[in-house]
Amino acid sequence: MSHNSQNQGKLHFLFHLLSLFVRLLVKIQILSKQKSKIFIFYKFPKDIQNFINFQKQLANQMSETDKLAQQPRTIEVPLLQSTLNRLGIDKNSENWRQQVRTFRQSKDQKFPAMKNDTLLRVVKREKIDHLPIWVMRQAGRYLPEFREVRKVWSFFELCDNPLLAAEVTLQPLERFPMDAGIIFSDILVVPKVMGMEVIMEEKRGPVFPQPLVEPSDLEKLSIPDPEALGDVYDALYLFRQAVEGKVTTIGFAGAPWTLMSYMIEGGGSKMFSKVKKWIFKWKEESKKLLNMISDVLIEYISKQIEGGAQIIQLFDSWAGELGNEDYQEFGLSYCVRVATEVKKRHPQTPIIMFAKGNHSDMVFKHDCFDCVGIDYAWDLSLAAKYSQQYNKVIQGNLDPGVLLAEKDTIREKTRKMIDVVGVDRYIVNLGHGMWPEHDLEHLAVFVDETHKYSALKLK
Ligand SMILES: O=C(O)CCc1c2[nH]c(c1CC(=O)O)Cc1[nH]c(c(CC(=O)O)c1CCC(=O)O)Cc1[nH]c(c(CC(=O)O)c1CCC(=O)O)Cc1[nH]c(c(CCC(=O)O)c1CC(=O)O)C2
Numbered sequence: 233m234s235h236n237s238q239n240q241g242k243l244h245f246l247f248h249l250l251s252l253f254v255r256l257l258v259k260i261q262i263l264s265k266q267k268s269k270i271f272i273f274y275k276f277p278k279d280i281q282n283f284i285n286f287q288k289q290l291a292n293q294m295s296e297t298d299k300l301a302q303q304p305r306t307i308e309v310p311l312l313q314s315t316l317n318r319l320g321i322d323k324n325s326e327n328w329r330q331q332v333r334t335f336r337q338s339k340d341q342k343f344p345a346m347k348n349d350t351l352l353r354v355v356k357r358e359k360i361d362h363l364p365i366w367v368m369r370q371a372g373r374y375l376p377e378f379r380e381v382r383k384v385w386s387f388f389e390l391c392d393n394p395l396l397a398a399e400v401t402l403q404p405l406e407r408f409p410m411d412a413g414i415i416f417s418d419i420l421v422v423p424k425v426m427g428m429e430v431i432m433e434e435k436r437g438p439v440f441p442q443p444l445v446e447p448s449d450l451e452k453l454s455i456p457d458p459e460a461l462g463d464v465y466d467a468l469y470l471f472r473q474a475v476e477g478k479v480t481t482i483g484f485a486g487a488p489w490t491l492m493s494y495m496i497e498g499g500g501s502k503m504f505s506k507v508k509k510w511i512f513k514w515k516e517e518s519k520k521l522l523n524m525i526s527d528v529l530i531e532y533i534s535k536q537i538e539g540g541a542q543i544i545q546l547f548d549s550w551a552g553e554l555g556n557e558d559y560q561e562f563g564l565s566y567c568v569r570v571a572t573e574v575k576k577r578h579p580q581t582p583i584i585m586f587a588k589g590n591h592s593d594m595v596f597k598h599d600c601f602d603c604v605g606i607d608y609a610w611d612l613s614l615a616a617k618y619s620q621q622y623n624k625v626i627q628g629n630l631d632p633g634v635l636l637a638e639k640d641t642i643r644e645k646t647r648k649m650i651d652v653v654g655v656d657r658y659i660v661n662l663g664h665g666m667w668p669e670h671d672l673e674h675l676a677v678f679v680d681e682t683h684k685y686s687a688l689k690l691k
Pocket residue numbers: 367368369370371372373374382387414415416417418419420436437438484499500501547548549588665
């Protein structure tokens with residue numbers, strides 16, 4: 233081979249390498265889209281591995297969004313349409329988001345009068361003719377109409393679109409005579425606006441590709457403008473307009489400890505070892521993070537109320553991962569702070585505190601919570617006793633698994649719960665959320681038995 237052609241070969245090889253590198257850069261740029269991050273590999277090779285995992289996850293996410301975006305996607309909102317007509321909002325116009333926002337932020341914002349305020353009446357200890365019922369995750373994958381919407385829109389696209397979020401919140405109410413609707417969103421929209429990437433992986437749930445690893449990572453977080461979550465308030469506004477007073481509108485948020493756990497564990501967890509390392513090794517930094525999250529939640533929840541939420545539920549889904557003393561220090565005290573601050577601004581809006589797994593007894597002792605959510609593993613008769621002692625409403629706690637049983641079993645278990653708690657300070661609910669495999673008819677039986685049996689007892 234001549235010297236010349238050898239050089240040419242080398243040049244060709246170098247050119248090939250360069251073009252591969254450029255293509256890789258372009259691909260990274262496309263994958264990370266609007267984020268256009270610059271990656272610095274400061275701790276080779278751990279960061280290389282993190283980087284590769286992150287790109288893989290982004291690719292998964294993109295493939296879902298890309299796949300969905302290939303279809304013609306017009307916003308279909310059959311249940312919301314008459315409300316949009318009434319308000320004069322055109323979903324096909326380019327500025328429908330601004331139109332909704334202007335309505336929501338208007339000073340003389342007005343909502344239709346309440347026709348069924350049974351749930352709020354229970355909290356105020358006013359006369360009712362049946363016990364109120366709603367179920368956690370009542371809008372979601374167990375509903376065929378929700379699954380249809382999800383064929384076209386990704387999970388976070390739903391959360392970020394007030395028209396679609398309000399529409400799917402309305403869906404279960406077409407089928408079941410619930411007494412409330414909880415706005416369709418997720419607890420993880422909060423870490424997202426604080427600057428963390430969250431993606432929804434099929435069969436795995438939400439994942440943070442770059443969780444917080446050590447205290448210096450707190451610098452990556454920011455306190456957002458509360459309007460960064462404006463889509464949620466807009467969805468609440470539209471939903472409350474659409475239900476025309478037939479049900480109570482519920483807003484919600486994840487509690488600081490549960491959100492912190494997600495942000496550090498990077499997703500669901502078995503051991504909670506990473507977040508436990510933080511609270512026991514980096515106590516002050518952990519408290520800094522918990523306070524940051526609490527600051528965001530105070531604004532977020534207040535704005536939900538101003539948007540239309542009539543009652544708020546705080547989800548401390550992972551409360552049970554801590555012992556009493558630690559839950560008091562790293563969990564409950566922050567929920568108390570959030571609820572107390574929100575109450576200062578909105579004293580009329582009740583707050584339901586749902587500490588899943590173990591700590592409901594501690595929740596009863598705090599004045600800032602109006603209602604205590606009881607999970608399925610808790611003893612309902614003990615909760616009923618505390619409810620008398622601390623003069624609080626309770627909510628819960630049918631095991632979601634019971635909805636898989638025969639209809640007679642569902643009726644029997646429902647009556648038993650009502651017998652245990654009584655009919656004066658009780659919101660009937662599941663002890664945790666609906667499952668994708670739940671049968672629609674079985675949920676209908678739960679709702680029907682609650683209404684009929686409690687109405688008989690209230691006569
Ligand atoms: O286990 C995990 O780590 C992830 C759990 C998970 C979350 N969002 C998620 C998933 C995936 C999934 O449910 O399969 C993802 C998620 N959030 C939601 C849905 C809808 C559905 O369940 O079919 C889904 C499924 C997503 C999909 O459509 O593919 C919506 C949601 N999350 C939530 C709510 C509030 C409520 O429960 O009523 C609501 C909206 C209300 C409604 O659907 O009617 C609250 C939520 N999200 C989340 C948690 C943390 C606790 C937990 O582990 O379940 C909690 C609080 C709780 O339920 O205790 C995180």
